[in-house]
Amino acid sequence: METLERELQELGRVPAPRGFVDRVISAAGVGERYAELETVIGTFFVAWNRAGVTSVGRERPEEGEKADGLPRQLRFDLEGLTEFEQAVLRKTLEIPRGQVRSYSWVAREIGRPRAVRAVGTALANNPIPILIPCHRVVRSDGVIGQYGAGGPEAKRKILDFEGADPDRLARLARQGTRFLGSRTTRIFCLPTCNAARRIQEQNRVPFQDERAAERAGYRPCSRCRPAAQASA
Amino acid sequence: MKAELNERLVRNLDQGFEAMVRDYGQRLFAFAYAMSGNAADAEEVAQDAFVRAHRALRRYDSERIRELQVNAWLHRIALNVLRNRVRRRQPRLVPLEAELQVADAGAGPEGQALNRAAIRELARQLSELPAPHRSAVVLRFVQGLSYQEAASLLGQPEGTVKSNVHRGLAALRRRRHLSEVI
Structure with missing residues (x-):
């Protein structure tokens, strides 16, 4: 190759000035920071930018600056996920600690009652496990279901830690009990609903499905919304 | 990747x-x-x-x-x-x-x-080329794109890009020849 052409090629290898990449990233307003998060299932790394938390993972992020702790206010940056995935994750954020919901509950709540499988997929791809509590979504037959951040065992461990009592859930499911009603209030709930836990044993009525509960004259709880009618 | x-x-x-x-x-x-x-x-x-x-x-x-x-x-x-x-x-x-x-x-x-001076000199010489010649030469030789890629990027026919590259290279050679003579 001729000298001129070789020299032009060499010009193309001119390195960018020191700090160029960081200046670009900060100019675009996307610099990431990360911090460690200790949990009952091990150490995770939480990464966030100005818009909010972008990921939680086992691996230390390759990029970004290490911070001493999490941001005081947790917001979530779900940019890049589909609208459906975002809806699933935002709904999942509403499930209180110590409680669980089923995949079909999430599907119904976001107005896509047939998309149960897709809800499972969206949760399996949750980029922010732990903080967006996809572990609080389980199968309606009481099986704890898959968990991306460490398998069913990890999922059981967090649920146990949060006080959801997975063994009790499995027991109820084995008996075919999906809802618990209260003889005094005539309201039926999902088993982990706070209201359901306050029902005294002698007043507790198990139901296999919502129709049985409604036939018996019970109406669905407005907090845990165990049945379609409640959210309508 | x-x-x-x-x-x-x-x-x-x-x-x-x-x-x-x-x-x-x-x-x-x-x-x-x-x-x-x-x-x-x-x-x-x-x-x-x-x-x-x-x-x-x-x-x-x-x-x-x-x-x-x-x-x-x-x-x-x-x-x-x-x-x-x-x-x-x-x-x-x-x-x-x-x-x-x-x-x-x-x-x-x-x-x-x-060396540093030569790099800066080459960049300076490029900057003196007419814009169409400069972008054609830079995309093809500095950035190593194919003629086809450069043409689609510039929104010009391949033939135009080729002839701009040739003119640009020729002008650069003339310039360095001149500076060597002087």
Whole structure:
């Protein structure tokens, strides 16, 4: 190759000035920071930018600056996920600690009652496990279901830690009990609903499905919304 | 590897963007340097191009991001930035450090590298070419694109790009011949 052409090629290898990449990233307003998060299932790394938390993972992020702790206010940056995935994750954020919901509950709540499988997929791809509590979504037959951040065992461990009592859930499911009603209030709930836990044993009525509960004259709880009618 | 970057951008825009700046930052800076002839302008152009790219990516849906030819796309944005700047040549503060680092860049490990003065001289000579010749030469030889890629980027027929490259190279050779004679 001729000298001129070789020299032009060499010009193309001119390195960018020191700090160029960081200046670009900060100019675009996307610099990431990360911090460690200790949990009952091990150490995770939480990464966030100005818009909010972008990921939680086992691996230390390759990029970004290490911070001493999490941001005081947790917001979530779900940019890049589909609208459906975002809806699933935002709904999942509403499930209180110590409680669980089923995949079909999430599907119904976001107005896509047939998309149960897709809800499972969206949760399996949750980029922010732990903080967006996809572990609080389980199968309606009481099986704890898959968990991306460490398998069913990890999922059981967090649920146990949060006080959801997975063994009790499995027991109820084995008996075919999906809802618990209260003889005094005539309201039926999902088993982990706070209201359901306050029902005294002698007043507790198990139901296999919502129709049985409604036939018996019970109406669905407005907090845990165990049945379609409640959210309508 | 390219598809992997696109997937990262779809998955998490900001992390993907950071990876994109790391992967393409040098290339785009070199492009802006060859086109503008000095390091301060080059940094501004390349940075501006990335910021615009980021803004655009926020508006794109996943399909569009998956289909992006990132390299060509970034060059196209940088070209637009360069075009928009042509008429506003005002004096600006030159970050000395940037200039010095570019100057050191030539000292490659093979020892056959251009020295700092030669690199700057070459960039300066390029900046004196008429714009169509300059962009054709830079895309083809500095950035190593094919004629086809350069043509599609510039929105010109391949034949036009070829003849602009030849004219540009010829002008550069004349100039160096002159400077050698003098």
